[in-house]
Amino acid sequence: MWGVRLLAVCFWLLVWQLAAWAIDARIILVGPLEVLARLAALATTGEFWASVGLSLGRIALGLVAGIAAGVVLAAAASRVRVLRELLAPLVGALKAVPVASFVILVLLWVSSSSLSIVIAWIMAFPIVYANVLEGIEQTDSQLLEMADVFGVRPLDRLRLIYLSQVLPYFRVAVSLALGLSWKAGIAAEVIGLPDLTIGEHLYDAKVYLDTPDLFAWTVAIVVVSVALEAIVGRALDAALARWEARP
């Protein structure tokens, strides 16, 4: 299976390279070899790593805050009907409004350097909130009955029955939120142009028609995205497995 996947990737890289040669205009399309060379050159500069680090740090901050808010408010909303009804339109709006509108609106309220934090939060919060709330709602009423009969203590009920039912939902939500926050956060940077960020470099590449740079930064964004997904996904799976395996 891996071999087939690799061959398919190689096929499309080859098509891309041939197309670049055929078009022979760097402004329109650069081939993968040139992109790789450009990326390698970028990676030797401190500015590249500083930009990746700054973008990543801010977006991660917003993401973590969004996850925390989603979990806390979902738990509260599952208990308090009024809160749940109150939050429903807000969460609906956060999901429905295009991210570009939020970016422009939020720029009126906060400095451009905080923009991607807020945007990452806006992406992560509704997903985590909705998924965790769903997980709590789906908690098996038969298990809760069982806990009533056995007189399981409230904290143990929360820790074992609810948590064991909600964790799989949480796991999915974090994966989704991670990808979305990262991409939307970068898009916000392209509009807000905070100094020394990936978004700013993408914008510069556009302004100066520096297509190799545009491609190189894009590849960097994708690589970070895939790496994050793999690292966080694996860490979560390992934590979940360890939690499940407790005696």
Added chain:
Amino acid sequence: MSGELALRGVDKRYGDIVVLTGASAAFEPGRAHLLMGPSGAGKTTLLRLLAGLERPDGGEVTLPSGTRLAMTFQEDRLCDNLTATANIRLPHAHLRGAALEAFLAREREALGAVGLPVDSRPVRELSGGQRRRVAILRAVLADADVLLFDEPLKGMDEKTVEQVMDYVCPLIAAKTVLWATHDPREGRFFPDPTLWEVRDGGVFHL
């Protein structure tokens, strides 16, 4: 909720279906009570009333004050994502330190005794028959005064039944046990059990 474990003139219906009408029975503490009767006669409803999971439409259900309950249900009702030991320990999930270690040792001994593996798999990976045994052990080790069993051995093969009951019987011998079953032969697991029949909306002492 005080006094003896009993039903007094209990009516219970679900919509148009009348399950119990004026049912009365007092279950003597510290002994086993075998509840028999055809399917749908109301054995499960009777247990659910005693467990406080249903309210009677008429009459009253009483339990000795401070009664600690344990129960097996028609379904296993296990937390799929937890290990067998974590499931069995749910009523004791607050234990820590030496008390936890002691209880874990007891759990492992119990699992071995009923032919279950002691490992770190969540119970969703166990077979139906294995899950049933976990549910039985959870009830037996719950340190309860009154144990309610709703056809716990249903679908279990003869050899497993013997193995499970060899372990379970001594542990519940001095407790108040209500044991719903189709099979009158299950009376052999208890010294001198009280026999009851649930039928026609009533609970009758045999």
